[in-house]
Amino acid sequence: MRMIGRMLQVDRAGRQRAIRSSWPQLVDFLSQHPEWVLRKAKQLLSRMELMRAEGVTDPKEKALLVLNMFLKAADTTFETFIQSVCMEFSLPMELEIMFMSVSREAEDHVARVEENCEAVAAEFPSTSTTHERRRPWSGPSSTRNGKESKQQCLDSAERYRQLIITSMRQRYGVYRSGGDTQGKDQPLAFGQAFVSLVIRQSRAWRIKKRKDRAKEEHDVEEAHSDAPLRLSDLFETVPTGATKVVFLLGRPGVGKTRLVHKICEQWAERNLTQFHMVFPFEFRQLNLIERKLSLQELLFDFFLRPDVCPDAVFEHLLENAQQILMIFDGLDEFVENVHLSLSSHVLPSGHRSPLSVAELFVGLCQGKLLPGCTVLVTTRPKIIPQMLLKTITQQAEIWGFDREKVEEYAECFFCHHSRRDQALACLKSNGKLLSMCYTPALCNIVCICLEYLFLQNAGNVQLPQTMTQFYIQMLQTFIRKHQKQSSPSEEAEWDQYQLALQGLGKLAFRGLEEKKMLFYAAEVPEQVKGFASLCGFLLAFGVKTRSGHTQAGYTFVHFGLQEFFSALFLLTSTSVDAASLKEKFFLRSKWLLKKEAKMPFTENCHVFLSGLASQECRSFLCSVAGQSEAWVQERQAEVIRLLKKLATPRLTGPRISELCHCVHEAQDRGLAQHVGKQLDFTYRFRNFRLMPLDMMALAFVISSAPDPVSLDFVGCTMDLDYLHVFGSCGNIKNLSFKSRKCGNKFAAALSKNLPSMNCLTTFQLAGGNLTIQGLEPLIQAFLNCSQLEDVNLQDNRMKEQEMIKVAEIFSTMKRLKMLE
Structure with a gap:
């Protein structure tokens, strides 16, 4: 409150400078209401002053001239005019605070703000079920009490804003100081300096926008569609006044939650100035709310409560919704049926009606609650309720690094x-x-x-050679860091923590079964709590349960760690037999279940299961399970059998990629050969992104095959630095690419690896952006492909005369039979 006082109690010269600085914004705002301006001029300006504007016929021009007169008028006239503006219009908040300070009564008012909070609360009662915005010309004049109440509301809101800023700096300010703030026991990079992520518009969103811009050139759209997005680009959407819904997609581990924290930290450092307040929520915590609550309760009881005049602050939020950012992190973790809230019934009217969390979320996205605000939602790809797609104004995807x-x-x-x-x-x-x-x-x-x-x-x-092996190495690293004395052997080391590891695995698996990532302290056994907290596998924090109450809660440092320990439980627990293991093999469930509500909660547990089935992990599993090598080997063999059964000729590209990941984690060449044979050694991929690890896993399976293979990519995005992994596969017979993304850079990178494909007989690069300059390195590569028989370069950016010259060069290749 002292800060507000200092802001209002500016000296006269400073006040005049502030007025001149903000005056163009006010003029721009009032130029949309010329009739009101002229009406006020007749009330406040002299007849002689008004005569200067009589010759102007255009209402807007006359209003601009009159506003200039007000700026030059006597102090009392100017202050009266500004008071009328502030009381009769809903100005942008920063503009309103600045001009309210012009009032001579403001200085007396500052000292009375806290004393009059009860009066403000009476004016804005929390039992009201409706809210009316102020309207221009709502009354003949403004009263002192109304003016004071409004200023009190502004002051209370600014005080609350400062509370939020302080809270966010305390919570997320670790990013500002980089690695120096990292605690000794923190295993992950929460204390490391933030490294910007690669963010792009999602493919589905690009297709939608392309349809909306059907008149634009197709190639121009493609050329710009893959440009990375800045953080600020996420919020540059739609006309003022409409609710903006931004969906941010990303696979587990790519940094969705980290980016949310960064947005909060950036706002607290005043870098996202379009938002006056930011309210971040995590669905993992919202899952714990069982009762219905109002929007005000959600904001104040489950985020941060104002220290004065909460009803006045809430009214202020409603009036300035366009400057509010609501963040909901982890929609994929939300167990409540959002579809039901979207379609089963109409939401109750009013911002104080008690609603379920799902109804509050949907109401905000649909603009029925806090209309005009911005809603940012993070989730895994494909976890977007169909009916919410209509509300989205921006959709982007985090690619990671x-x-x-x-x-x-x-x-x-x-x-x-x-x-x-x-x-x-x-x-x-x-x-x-x-x-x-x-x-x-x-x-x-x-x-x-x-x-x-x-x-x-x-x-x-x-x-380590696989993701699973790196997780085991990380586990061993943190255990050794906190050991008081070293163990005589690696087996003895695991034996020492056998019960704690089993308990942690059981907790993790129960979380997947119940679709939750947050556990109350009473749910975590003491032995597990001490071990996991010491090693940094669990994070402790306060969970808000109801107004004024918090409970201690725990969550795994990141979801991948919970999935790893779940897989460890499935392979080491005596309570899980072969039939249960088959039932809980989540990749099988993911492919067989059609309804989203029944889809498994996990994304990578099956990958960790496959990795633990490798021979390299056998001794580790024996120590954790406390069982013989034969017992563990049988469990591992069951996982391999499950993977073999999933390999069928009908698999689509994404499923092929998922299966290849599992095979690569298992490091089993025999399994890789079986998968290749079942797929008829043909791998087709359509319209999705292959990350470098996807390409490495695919190359592992391909190189294990005893027969020549065919690779077919249509509309796929892949990292140019990793095209070399296909060059290491000497058994690729047919290679085909079809995408506008395939241009000269793609051709240059690919040409370096074609000569090492000794079996290559058919090559296609069609429907791309290849020019004659990009074709030159390919031609040199083709000359070194002794088995090449068929080349297809159709539908690129090459002229007929250029292709004639190319054909002359290709004529020197003795085995070449067809050139298109």
């Missing part, structure tokens, strides 16, 4: 490390490690393991 971002992150992570140069060199030179690091959460785990391994074995470092 690219090579440049991986190197930036690693530079930051190892900036003070004694083995910095060795670790960075190892990471940059190892394509498999880099491919894992394109997922930010996994990048952090890789860096943690590299740090420990280089400290322990500076000379000869044995690196």
Whole structure:
């Protein structure tokens, strides 16, 4: 409140400077209401002054002239005019606060704000079920009491805004100071400096916008569709006044929640100035709310309560909804049926009606609650209720890191490390490690393991080969960091923590079964709580349950860790037999279940199960399970059998990619050969992005096949730096690409790897943006492909005369039979 006082009690010269600075905004606003301006002029200006405007016929021009007169008028006239503007119009909040300070009564008012909160609450009773916005010309004049009440509302709102800023700086300010704030026991990068993520418009959204802009050139749309988005680009949408709904999609671990935290931190540092207040919520916590509540209760009881005049603050929020950002993180974690809230009944009217969390969320997205606000929602891809698609005004996808971002992150992570140069060199030179690091959460785990391994074995470092093996290495790293004395062997080390690991796995699996990521303290066994908190696998924080009450809660540091421990439970628990393992193999459930409501909660548990089924993990499983090698080997064999049954000729591209991930994690060449045979050694991919790790997994399966294979990509996005993985597969016979994304850069990168494909007989690069300049490196590569018989370059950007010259060059290739 002292801050507000200082702001209002400016000296006269400072006040005049502020008025001149903000006056153009006010003029722009009032130029839309010329009749009101002229009416006020007749009430407040002299007849002689009004005569100067008589010759102007256009109402807007006359209003602009009159406003200039008010600016030059006597102080009392100007102040009276400004008071009328502030009382009779809903100005933008910052403009309103500035001009309210012009009132001579403002100084007396500041000292009375807290004393009059009860009067404000009486004027805005919480029992009201309707809300009326102020309307221009609502009364002949403004009263002192009305003026004071409005100023009190502004002051209370500004005080609340400062509370939110302070809270967010305390909670998210760790990003500002980078690695120095990282606690010793934090396993993940929450204390590391934030590295910007690669964000692009989602493919579905681009298609929708392309249809909406049917008159534009197709190629122009494609050329700009993949441009990365800045953080500010997410909120640049739709006309003023309408609710804006922004959906931010991303796979688990790509940094959705981290980005939400960054948005809050940026706002608290006043970098997102279009928003006056930001309210972040996590669905993992909203899941715990069982009762119905009003919008005001959601904002104040489950986020942050104003310390004065909550009813006045809420009224202010309603009047200034266009400057409010509502954030809902993790829609995929929301267990309540949002579809029911969308279609079963009409939402009750009024902002104080008690509603379920789902109804509040839907009401905000549909603009029925807090109309005009911006709603940001994060979720996994394909987890968007169909009926909410109509409300979306922007849809983007987080891709995670690219090579440049991986190197930036690693530079930051190892900036003070004694083995910095060795670790960075190892990471940059190892394509498999880099491919894992394109997922930010996994990048952090890789860096943690590299740090420990280089400290322990500076000379000869044995690196894990799969994502699952890196998780095991991370687990071992943090156990060893907190051991009071070293164990005589690795087996003895695991044996020491057997019960804690089993308990943590049981907790994680129960969370997946019940579709939750947050656990009350009473749900976590004491032994598990002590072990997991010490090693940093669980984070503790306060969970708001009802007004004024909090309980201690725990959540896994990130969802991937919960999935890993769930898979560990399934393979080591004696309560899970072969039939149960088959039932809980989530990839099978994901493919067989059609209804979204029944879809498994997990995204990667089946990948970890496959990784744990590798021979390299057998001794680890024996120690955790406390069972013989034969017992564990039978459980692993069951997982391999399940994977074999999933391989059928009818698999589509995304399913092929998921299955290849599992095969790669299992590191089983026999399994890879079986999958290839079942797919008839033909891999077709349509219209989705292959991440570097997808390409590495696919290459593992292809290179394991005893027969030649065919690869067919249509409309797929892939990283150019990883096209070399196909060059390492000497058994590719047919290779086809069809996409407007395939241009000269793509051709240059691919041409470096074609000669190593010794079996290549058919090549197609059709429907692309290839020009004669891009074709030149391809031609040189073709000349070194001794088995090439068929080349298709149709529907690119090459002229007929250029193709004639190309045909002459191709004529020197003896085995070439067809050129299109």
